[in-house]
Structure formats: structure tokens, C-alpha cells
Amino acid sequence: MADELGIDAFTNIQDALNIALEREKKAHAFYRQGAKQVDNTGVRTLFAELAVEEARHISRIQTFIDKEIMREM
Secondary structure, eight states, rough: HHHHTTTTOOHHHHHHHHHHHHHHHHHHHHHHHHHHOOHHHHHHHHHHHHHHHHHHHHHHHHHIIIIIIIHHH
């Protein structure tokens, strides 16, 4: 699994967080686009809720990077 993510024993925390951030952004875009394209109201609502959740993940990771990682530089 680590191989699929591009993370290994030599990956530093900043790189790992950047990988996580990009994956969250892709997931967010996927759910937003899906919510626009599906006809089923239940699925559209679920995708919209998942997009909001992914946006929260993006915010949490970015906040951590800004507070902890950038502070160390």
C-alpha cells in the first residue's frame, strides 16, 4: 500500500503531508463533480456531504502544514 501512495521509509513528514493533501483535493473534486452529474437525489446528497468532509480534511492538513511544518523552516 505504501508503494501505491508514493510513501516509503525514506519519506519525510512534509512530503507525506503534501501527498495526503493532493489526494484529499482529488477526492474533493471527485465528489463535487459527482454531485453535479448524478440524477439520484440520495447519491447527490451523499456526494455533496462527502465533498464537505474532504474540504475539512484539506483544511486540517493545510493548517497543520502552516502551523507545524512551515514554523520549523
